[in-house]
Amino acid sequence: MSDENNIYGSNESEDTLTNRQGHPVTNNQNVRTVGNRGPTTLENYDFLEKISHFDRERIPERVVHARGAGAHGYFEAYGTVGDEPISKYTRAKLFQEKGKQTPVFVRFSSVVHGGHSPETLRDPRGFAVKFYTEDGNWDLVGNNLKIFFIRDPLKFPDLVHAFKPDPVTNIQDGERIFDFVSNSPEATHMVTFLFSPWGIPANYRMMQGSGVNTYKWVNKEGTGFLVKYHWEPKQGIRNLTQEEADELQGKNFNHATQDLYEAIEKGDYPEWELYVQILSDDDHPELDYDPLDPTKLWYKDDVPWQKVGKMVLNKNPENYFAEVEQAAFGTGVLVDGLDFSDDKLLQGRTFSYSDTQRYRVGSNYLQLPINSPKKHVATNQQGGQMEYKVDIGKNQNPHVNYEPSTLGGLKEAENPGKEHTPYVEGELKRETIDRTNNFGQAGETYRRFSDFERDELIKNLVNTLAPCDKRIQEQMIENFTKADPEYGQRVKDGLAAKAKEMESGAPMGATQAEEAVQQAQDVSHPSDPY
Numbered sequence: 001m002s003d004e005n006n007i008y009g010s011n012e013s014e015d016t017l018t019n020r021q022g023h024p025v026t027n028n029q030n031v032r033t034v035g036n037r038g039p040t041t042l043e044n045y046d047f048l049e050k051i052s053h054f055d056r057e058r059i060p061e062r063v064v065h066a067r068g069a070g071a072h073g074y075f076e077a078y079g080t081v082g083d084e085p086i087s088k089y090t091r092a093k094l095f096q097e098k099g100k101q102t103p104v105f106v107r108f109s110s111v112v113h114g115g116h117s118p119e120t121l122r123d124p125r126g127f128a129v130k131f132y133t134e135d136g137n138w139d140l141v142g143n144n145l146k147i148f149f150i151r152d153p154l155k156f157p158d159l160v161h162a163f164k165p166d167p168v169t170n171i172q173d174g175e176r177i178f179d180f181v182s183n184s185p186e187a188t189h190m191v192t193f194l195f196s197p198w199g200i201p202a203n204y205r206m207m208q209g210s211g212v213n214t215y216k217w218v219n220k221e222g223t224g225f226l227v228k229y230h231w232e233p234k235q236g237i238r239n240l241t242q243e244e245a246d247e248l249q250g251k252n253f254n255h256a257t258q259d260l261y262e263a264i265e266k267g268d269y270p271e272w273e274l275y276v277q278i279l280s281d282d283d284h285p286e287l288d289y290d291p292l293d294p295t296k297l298w299y300k301d302d303v304p305w306q307k308v309g310k311m312v313l314n315k316n317p318e319n320y321f322a323e324v325e326q327a328a329f330g331t332g333v334l335v336d337g338l339d340f341s342d343d344k345l346l347q348g349r350t351f352s353y354s355d356t357q358r359y360r361v362g363s364n365y366l367q368l369p370i371n372s373p374k375k376h377v378a379t380n381q382q383g384g385q386m387e388y389k390v391d392i393g394k395n396q397n398p399h400v401n402y403e404p405s406t407l408g409g410l411k412e413a414e415n416p417g418k419e420h421t422p423y424v425e426g427e428l429k430r431e432t433i434d435r436t437n438n439f440g441q442a443g444e445t446y447r448r449f450s451d452f453e454r455d456e457l458i459k460n461l462v463n464t465l466a467p468c469d470k471r472i473q474e475q476m477i478e479n480f481t482k483a484d485p486e487y488g489q490r491v492k493d494g495l496a497a498k499a500k501e502m503e504s505g506a507p508m509g510a511t512q513a514e515e516a517v518q519q520a521q522d523v524s525h526p527s528d529p530y
Contacts, residue, residue: 019045025046025047025285028158029155030045030154031043031348032430034425036429036432037283037290037433038426040344045197046528047154047348048364048527051153051155051351062356063160063188064112069257069324071313071317072103073104073314077097078307079096080098080102080308082304084405085462089278092336093134093335093336094134094335102131103131103374104313105129106127106311107126108126108204109128110124118253120248121390122245124362126142128329130329131335133335135335136375137333137371138338139329140211141211141329142212144208146208147441150185151295152344153348154295157175158180162177169364174467175472176463179469182479185461187295192487193509193529194507197239197452200241201239202238203354204270205235206235206238208230210451211228213341213346214227214228217244218339218420219295220416220418222417225278225279227277230275230277234270234310239526271311277419279298288440290434291433293435293436294436297441298367322370326371327356328366331346332355360388376394378396379410397409405522439479448527448528449527453526458491458494462489463496466498
């Protein structure tokens with residue numbers, strides 16, 4: 001499409017990336033931070049413009065996580081972390097008392113496709129939990145897989161665009177996916193999980209959950225600790241092979257929603273235990289990766305998993321739209337005792353998620369019953385689309401909608417503990433973190449997979465890469481080889497064999513597919529790559 005508004009001569013190529021203001025974008029890989037692993041700054045104009053536009057790309061369906069199911073339940077605290085009282089690490093009230101129950105609402109989802117897409121597609125699954133605590137809401141927003149494709153939020157719109165259907169054909173295209181992935185080496189680890197059997201959970205009840213990002217816990221002394229969250233299903237873990245998913249999709253494309261709903265209706269309430277991994281709040285030079293990097297696992301051998309509670313889902317929604325569709329989550333929704341780390345992706349999500357909800361559901365989305373805290377709310381916020389109540393204090397002078405005031409306005413709350421005040425200094429810069437190690441854990445995951453999982457991974461990768469541009473195939477082979485030489489060689493050999501099959505017109509792997517289904521039936525437990 002020609003640019004009829006270009007009235008200025010320029011030495012720049014018409015293919016030079018710019019923002020909507022016409023400013024050339026000189027770094028589209030990294031947000032601006034204090035040092036290369038410090039907190040992001042508000043003057044990240046290119047990122048804010050890019051992510052704000054991305055948040056508004058669909059009306060009114062979610063841009064991602066459109067297809068979902070949900071349920072109500074409760075979280076029950078164990079009161080300890082291993083043999084230690086949990087108060088050593090966090091003052092968050094919902095964790096302190098053994099047996100304390102907190103109401104929750106959970107929304108499970110697929111990511112890329114629309115609201116009525118099949119639930120058998122190879123795709124990460126969202127696992128978002130809203131805790132209605134006595135201190136207000138806490139949203140733990142994550143996925144079933146414990147890592148992510150990228151570490152910098154500036155790349156998030158590009159990632160989703162690559163995975164979404166082609167803007168011309170409206171068809172999802174593996175070449176577009178691997179075109180982006182091959183040029184984003186940090187995604188190699190996530191691709192290894194996604195194209196293995198872990199990429200298609202059998203249902204929502206039998207899949208893991210994870211906070212993905214690194215967060216912080218803060219105790220009464222104001223000391224911070226790095227923390228990761230893991231949900232483990234007590235029903236066991238089950239995934240589908242591609243052949244099993246294809247067969248199931250022909251019979252029921254709502255199977256995961258139906259399975260969750262019917263299990264709860266008959267009293268077979270699904271349960272998950274919540275585990276945490278805890279590290280001191282520093283950069284941990286002893287590790288060959290940055291603990292703030294969401295493309296990396298904290299291996300159990302290095303940082304043990306420790307139980308802190310369990311979650312039970314025991315009530316289905318009374319209305320899908322009012323509860324599941326209008327449920328709105330955000331990574332910035334934390335209660336006292338919980339805090340942010342400097343994980344760049346987390347900080348980018350924290351702006352994007354709540355901004356999306358204000359656009360998608362409305363500026364007063366937090367007044368809806370499914371999103372409203374189960375405690376009294378008093379703010380000086382007012383107006384906006386579809387406001388139906390005023391959040392006023394019980395003894396507040398209704399004429400005073402500002403603070404501070406001596407005329408009966410709202411008063412600041414007392415801080416329940418010492419403020420967490422991490423020290424930050426450094427140059428503002430756009431740089432990747434030092435310890436990228438883009439391929440190390442991808443190779444380790446490949447080696448930790450069972451033989452069956454490795455076979456499935458190679459088969460799924462080869463089938464998707466086979467129609468791709470040779471340059472993309474070669475880059476992916478190079479990336480997989482850097483992860484593990486056998487990994488790369490098997491993909492290379494598989495693509496060569498597939499090319500011969502396609503040239504000869506022979507059936508493409510039917511016998512192997514049948515063997516894989518039979519093999520899947522013989523594998524009752526997945527490996528533990530964590």
